[in-house]
Amino acid sequence: MPKRLVRDVLSSVIVLLLAGACTRTTPSQAPVQPDASVPAANQPAPAPVTAAPQVPGPVAGTRITEAYARAAARDVYFWAWTLVNVYNRRINFQSLPGPGRLGGVLPASPLNSLSMLTDYVAPSQREVACPNQDVVYGGGPLGLDVEPVVIQVPDFGDRFWVYQVVDTRTDSFVDLGKMYGTTPGFYLLAGPGWKGETPKGITRVFRSSTNSGYVIPRVFLDATAEDRKAVQPLISQIDMYPLSKFDGKMKTRDWSKTPDFPAPPPQPDGSEAPKVDPKKFWDELPAALADTTPLPGEEAQYAKALSLVEAAKRDPTIKAAITDEAVRTEKELIAPLLEFRNFGIPVAANWSTVRNGAKFGTDYFTRTAVAKSNIFVNKPNEATYFYQDLDANGARLDGGKRYTVTFAKGGPPVKGFWSLTLYDAQHFFVPNTIDRYSLGTKNKDLVANADGTTTIYVQADAPADPSQRTNWLPSPKGKPFSLYMRTYWPDAAILDGTWSPPKVEPVQ
Incomplete structure (x- = not known):
């Protein structure tokens, strides 16, 4: 072969090799995207997706120390x-004959149904810590492996309401409430294994990732006789029942006529059952x-x-x-997680809060802490809670002392309602002579100061000044207690942490 021809062939080979090297993808480079103008049929087929390898776990029969x-x-x-x-709440209630009231004071119902109260929860209730007296409660356990359930939503008009529906982890899997613009109608709750068809008349299906769970409707109630009467027709239309009983017609029930069931024996220390x-x-x-x-x-x-x-x-x-x-x-x-100061995110003036209520995921510490101290909290956009065991100086709140909590003009920034509730050391209501356990939006007679602020007086005995008694929140004489702020349908200032509750100031 002539030398010139050999030289030309070698030059061509080198050029081809260099061109290939320039187009080769390195680990740090993104792969070349196929030309959109090339028909899909002419593009290379994607590599088959390989299933993740099964990682072996403990071998049955292995001896452990x-x-x-x-x-x-x-x-x-x-x-x-x-x-x-x-899960045990499901087991404990599954043998009930029908909806009623546990101990005459708390909604109780068998599987896949619910029961409603007709007024605030009674102060004697010891089944669920941190009850509130701002809403009419309902409640019932889910068994979605048995059958999906239908839950009814009446037309609440301008009244605030929210249905909390959680799985076994206490994570919420529904959006039902005033803040979501939910329309009246029928909604279906289904478990992870349900493969049935959604019947006509169901507005939306919500799927749980677990078979068990709990449903808790909350309907706001002003502390007036007029509003107690006005809320009854709405409450009568709140119901939940198996899908097999759905006929497309709104069912009504007089919840005042449901029976009472025996409550578990009280705990010696007054704690939750x-x-x-x-x-x-x-x-x-x-x-x-x-x-x-x-x-x-x-x-x-x-x-x-x-x-x-x-x-x-x-x-x-x-x-x-x-x-x-x-x-x-x-x-x-x-047990130590009953005390609010032992968990949560610290905010100003010794208050604390949580930002992932009802959506805990793998935050096991907060999930367990909330379940121990105040189970069944709403998602933060539905309600953000603030917890307090200490005064502004860091001392434990004590019923032997007097405190003031002064809110700025306009009160907490909420679209729903707010309240300040007082609990004993076990997070239940403290019996008092005026039967008052919280103050907030529901109290239409709260007295504002001359500058528009509102001061709540927290103490065991009635304030000496009669003008302060309307804003008096009684504490247990000589005993430790906690304060609890509820902000339902909070504004952005609460959600982003700009706003937090005012100081709990000890009175000298």
């Missing part, structure tokens, strides 16, 4: 406490987990939890160890 079992049990107990709590018993926890856990589909990434936590249950069945020593650890965890980790 007591020390490991205790360490794992502590974590699992804290993580699953809320799931077992909510327990829903999680550490001595029964490991026997109840498998059902709660089977009811609750894991969140993405939770599969390993489920496997660890169930491996403990399996090990406990084989070995009585392990069962005794993890039961003992559950008792210790309840006392050492769960």
Whole structure:
């Protein structure tokens, strides 16, 4: 071959190699996008998607040490406490014969139905911590593995209302309320496995990722006889029932005529009737987990939890160890979360709040803390709550002292309502001579100061100045207490943290 020809061939090869190198994609480069002008049929087929490899978990029958079992049990107990709590509410109410009132004071109903009160919740209620006397409550447990349910929404007009519907994790899966512009009608709640057809007449379907859950309607009520009368026709149209009973017609019920059911025996310390018993926890856990589909990434936590249950069945020593650890965890980790100052996001003047209520996801600490201290909170855009155990100087709130809380002119920035509620150390109402447990929007006779501000007087005895008694919030004499701010349908200033409650000032 002539030298010139060899030289030309080699030059051509080098050019081709260089061109290929210039167009090769490196790991740091984005792949070349196909030309939109090229027909799809001529473009290379995408690579097949490969399923993620299955990661092996604990092998059944594996022997574990007591020390490991205790360490794992502590974590699992804290993580699953809320799931077992909510699931047991389903179990506790499933044998009721129909809707009624637990102890004559709290809505109680069997599976896939609800019960409504007709007035504020009574101060003697000890079933759910942190009740409020701003709304008429309803409530009922969900069993969506049995059947989807229909919930009715009447025309509330200008009145504030919101339906809270949560899954086993206490995460909300619906948007039903005044703030959503919800139209009157019928709404369907369905579980993760439901594959039926939505019947005509259903406005919207909401899907839960778990089979169990809880439904809590709230309807605002002014503290007047006139408004108590006006709200009754609306309450009578709030109902929930299995899909098989849906006929497209709005059902009504006189909730004042439903029966009373015996309440659980009162706790010696006046605390909430327990829903999680550490001595029964490991026997109840498998059902709660089977009811609750894991969140993405939770599969390993489920496997660890169930491996403990399996090990406990084989070995009585392990069962005794993890039961003992559950008792210790309840006392050492769960019980302190009753106090508001032990969790949440600190804001001004020693108040605290949470920004992910009813949408906790994998924030297990806040989820468990809220479930212990004030379960069934709304989503922040529905209601943002502020908690207080301390005065402006950082001292524990004490019924032996007097305090003032002064709100700026116009009050908290809300579209719904606001209130300041006082609770005892167990987060329940404190009996008092004037039967008053909160003050706020519902109180049409609150007296403003000359500059437009409003001062609430928190103390055990009535203020000496008669003009202050309308704004008096009674505290328990000589006992610790907590304050609780509710801001329903809050404005942006509350949601973005610009606004927070005023100081709780001790009076010298």
